[in-house]
Amino acid sequence: MKQDLKPGKIRCDACPVMCYIADGKSGACDRYANQDGTLVRLDPLTIVQTPDRKLVPFMPSDREDPWDGDIIKGARPFVTAVGAGTTYPDYKPAPFIVSQDIDGVDMVTVVTEGIFSYCGVKVKIDTDRHIGHECDVVRVDGEPVGHVTTSEYGSKMLSLGGVEHLTGGSKKEGRVTCDALMRLCNREAVAMAIGEAGDETEVVVQAGQPPIIDGVTENLMRVGCGSATIGMFPKQWIGHVDEVVVVDDHITGVLSEHETGKQLKVPATGIKIKGRRSTPGRYFQVAEPGTGWGGTDIDDPLTILGPFNPKMAWEGLRLLMVSTTGEQYAYFELDADLIPQIKTVPEPLKASADLIAENCEPSVCSVLFMGGAGGSLRAGVTENPVRLTRSVKDSLTHVSCGGADAFVWPGGGITVMVDVLDMPTQSFGYVPTPALVAPIEFTLRVSDYKALGGHIGHIRSVDDVNRNAARHVAQNDSAHDPTARRNFRWSARG
Numbered sequence: 001m002k003q004d005l006k007p008g009k010i011r012c013d014a015c016p017v018m019c020y021i022a023d024g025k026s027g028a029c030d031r032y033a034n035q036d037g038t039l040v041r042l043d044p045l046t047i048v049q050t051p052d053r054k055l056v057p058f059m060p061s062d063r064e065d066p067w068d069g070d071i072i073k074g075a076r077p078f079v080t081a082v083g084a085g086t087t088y089p090d091y092k093p094a095p096f097i098v099s100q101d102i103d104g105v106d107m108v109t110v111v112t113e114g115i116f117s118y119c120g121v122k123v124k125i126d127t128d129r130h131i132g133h134e135c136d137v138v139r140v141d142g143e144p145v146g147h148v149t150t151s152e153y154g155s156k157m158l159s160l161g162g163v164e165h166l167t168g169g170s171k172k173e174g175r176v177t178c179d180a181l182m183r184l185c186n187r188e189a190v191a192m193a194i195g196e197a198g199d200e201t202e203v204v205v206q207a208g209q210p211p212i213i214d215g216v217t218e219n220l221m222r223v224g225c226g227s228a229t230i231g232m233f234p235k236q237w238i239g240h241v242d243e244v245v246v247v248d249d250h251i252t253g254v255l256s257e258h259e260t261g262k263q264l265k266v267p268a269t270g271i272k273i274k275g276r277r278s279t280p281g282r283y284f285q286v287a288e289p290g291t292g293w294g295g296t297d298i299d300d301p302l303t304i305l306g307p308f309n310p311k312m313a314w315e316g317l318r319l320l321m322v323s324t325t326g327e328q329y330a331y332f333e334l335d336a337d338l339i340p341q342i343k344t345v346p347e348p349l350k351a352s353a354d355l356i357a358e359n360c361e362p363s364v365c366s367v368l369f370m371g372g373a374g375g376s377l378r379a380g381v382t383e384n385p386v387r388l389t390r391s392v393k394d395s396l397t398h399v400s401c402g403g404a405d406a407f408v409w410p411g412g413g414i415t416v417m418v419d420v421l422d423m424p425t426q427s428f429g430y431v432p433t434p435a436l437v438a439p440i441e442f443t444l445r446v447s448d449y450k451a452l453g454g455h456i457g458h459i460r461s462v463d464d465v466n467r468n469a470a471r472h473v474a475q476n477d478s479a480h481d482p483t484a485r486r487n488f489r490w491s492a493r494g
């Protein structure tokens with residue numbers, strides 16, 4: 001992987017940048033360095049210890065403590081691509097092609113740190129608060145890095161990165177995008193601005209942590225929309241209040257008009273809600289999106305009410321208004337002019353708001369890396385790359401990223417998506433082309449590897465991997481064993 005072309009320097013050929021690196025220095029990506037004239041990968045190879053049904057000896061047996069203290073005893077090694085290095089150009093075999101016997105089956109794992117020009121992250125932010133409209137641009141350090149995409153239930157979604165920003169814009173846009181993606185994937189906090197200048201929302205995103213929106217740390221994800229909340233908690237309210245409004249930017253619910261209220265025989269109250277009526281007791285667009293009650297821009301819930309109908313309302317009518325997270329609530333009683341007057345919240349109604357809050361899940365940010373091993377990366381696995389794609393689609397080859405389960409998209413190519421929290425820490429790097437460097441492993445039977453034209457001559461036993469220099473991590477609880485039989489179609493045949 002090196003050539004001596006300049007005195008005192010070696011040339012790294014692990015990516016198209018082809019850095020000349022002086023002794024004691026590292027290359028542009030900080031992943032490779034010149035150590036006494038030898039090109040070395042600076043981060044250790046990472047081995048995941050997967051729970052084993054049948055122990056396979058891995059560490060030398062003559063050591064007093066063969067597991068080196070930080071390893072889960074009784075676990076079997078899975079050599080991940082984290083720290084494995086890259087081969088470039090792509091026709092060369094992957095850095096590690098590792099075989100081991102798994103329950104009597106000869107398996108091989110092809111391990112490489114892929115250079116992904118086509119990649120990005122999908123971010124799910126559990127919040128009702130308005131962070132931007134669909135298609136609003138997301139900026140980091142003033143550079144566009146992605147956009148707001150379709151909201152999901154109780155969550156806002158961002159689509160960040162991709163070639164459009166990595167290579168399709170200015171040099172600075174590409175560099176900032178690459179850096180933001182890498183930090184997000186390595187679980188670091190990234191501050192971003194969403195929307196037009198002067199009307200931006202500042203959001204800090206970090207995988208596994210609550211979002212910080214305009215300086216406020218989000219606490220809870222809503223229990224459901226306003227309509228769903230009416231349907232979930234009516235029995236907490238009947239007998240204690242005459243009307244309930246659950247304020248929500250999506251669907252605001254009204255108990256007396258809702259089918260729930262009808263079935264529980266809640267009398268009409270003559271309430272009037274501003275907004276577009278959908279079906280009975282369900283209203284859209286009661287206010288603008290914002291960071292107030294239920295993801296609207298209001299701080300005073302009465303602003304969404306019109307005058308009560310005097311033919312139906314009565315003096316003393318009891319009204320509870322509550323948000324979809326139960327964090328905001330207020331209690332009113334109508335005076336002689338049918339105007340709501342705020343009162344102390346009765347204890348049972350406070351308990352109902354607390355119950356809504358208790359049923360809300362903590363708000364977190366989820367970061368999923370998405371990348372395509374569409375063409376070149378596959379050549380490090382086989383001389384006939386399309387056969388690898390077919391093998392993956394045929395469930396003969398299992399794809400993992402840093403040992404974590406990767407969802408493989410249907411259709412052409414090998415486009416994967418993986419939760420960065422399932423991966424070992426510091427799994428991601430970059431090269432200044434710019435592109436993200438991410439681990440990817442292909443696991444299959446040796447016989448299948450032969451059949452698809454794999455680099456058979458480069459297979460080495462897992463026992464030949466320098467395990468003393470490796471970083472050993474426990475497998476994530478939520479991840480499957482990448483070598484487990486159930487991952488493969490042939491296991492169905494016994």
Ligand code: SF4
Nearest residue numbers: 012015018019027029
């Ligand atoms: S950027 Fe990194 S991988 Fe690419 S040539 Fe330079 S040191 Fe090697």
